[in-house]
Amino acid sequence: MPVPDVMFCAQQIHVPPELPNIMKQFTKAAIRTQPRDILQWSYGYFSALSKGEPLPVKERVEMLVATQKNDTGLTPGLLKVLHKQLSKKETVSLEELQIKWKNLCLPMEQLRSLLQLIDFVDGVEWMKFFALGCSALCGSIVSSMKQACEILSDDPEGGAARIPYDTFAFLYSYLAGMDKEIPEGEAESFLSALKEQVAHKNYMVGVADFSVNRMD
Template identity: 80%
Template sequence: MPVPDVMFCAQQIHVPPELPNIMKQFTKAAIRTQPRDVLQWSYGYFSALANGEPLPVKERVEMPVATQKNDSGLTPGLLKVLHKQLAKKETVELRELQIKWKNLCMPVEQLHDLLRLDDFAEGVPWMKFFALGCSALGGSLITSMKHACEILTEDPEGGAARIPYDTFAFLYSYLAGLDEGMAPAEVESYLAALKEQVARKEYMVGVADFSVKRVE
């Protein structure tokens, strides 16, 4: 038996009053983020929205600085999104990191490549993974640290991109420790000189500070 046609009038259709604004914000977020897979990203967006978590949304549209041939790899904007989502946890469960990564539509092969750089069998210390992400964005240690400062800073865009000295020292020491060609004494000497240099600036390190005397 065929289903009879049902007629609706405007009075019978209830549109939640918050729906237009939700869809407006969703559309603006999608335009800024430019996800490669809109459906996957949308799942992550509304899951985060429903759970009151930081949204997988870039602050602005960016030209990809991709590490993959198809221009779908990690970018500074995407790493900043991950940091907002995961930085509150000192150690992140691997499953959670995989889900957040997937929802940002980045290649899983790149995630596996980063995870192979250290032993993360008992969880992923977030700041270590963040450092590895910065290294994926920049070819040299100094370039990696520039990315770290620009992502972590609370300075206005175009400013000094300062971060606390202790944060800089941790990230720098960790990445330098993965470089077999860099002697620990050399790293310690550089950080000691940098600490003295920024002592008068309330121990905040900006891009200009560590670019003056650097370890190559």
């Protein structure tokens, strides 16, 4: 016997009261983030939302510069998202990093290239990976440190982009140690002078506090 057609009316369909706002926020997040794979990103978004974790969402839409192509992989905005998601742990598991990376629709080839530069047998030291991410974005140590300050700073956009001296020193020392063109001892000398320079600023380092000539 065929099943009779069932007529539904508005009163029969229960719509959770929080659903419209959830979908509204999801739509705004997708527009800001512009994921290349909306299904993969959506999985990461709702997975993080259900667990109360930081969402894989950019603060604003990133405009490509003239030298960029459509498929550029990691961007400052995406690196900042990763930092919000993973920085609470000093060391993150390779699996967790891979999941977050994949949910941001970033190319796995780029992740593998970065991991070749770091020891991750017992997990990935997040701040070292973050430093490598800045280097991958910018190339030179000067530009990498400026990028790090802009991503990590709590200052308003366009401001001094200050970060604690200890954080700056750790990132700079790590990148300088990997740069064969920087003579041994030069990084320590530079950081010592910088520490004196920012002592009156409660040891906060901003982009304007370090000289490009001294870091080159």
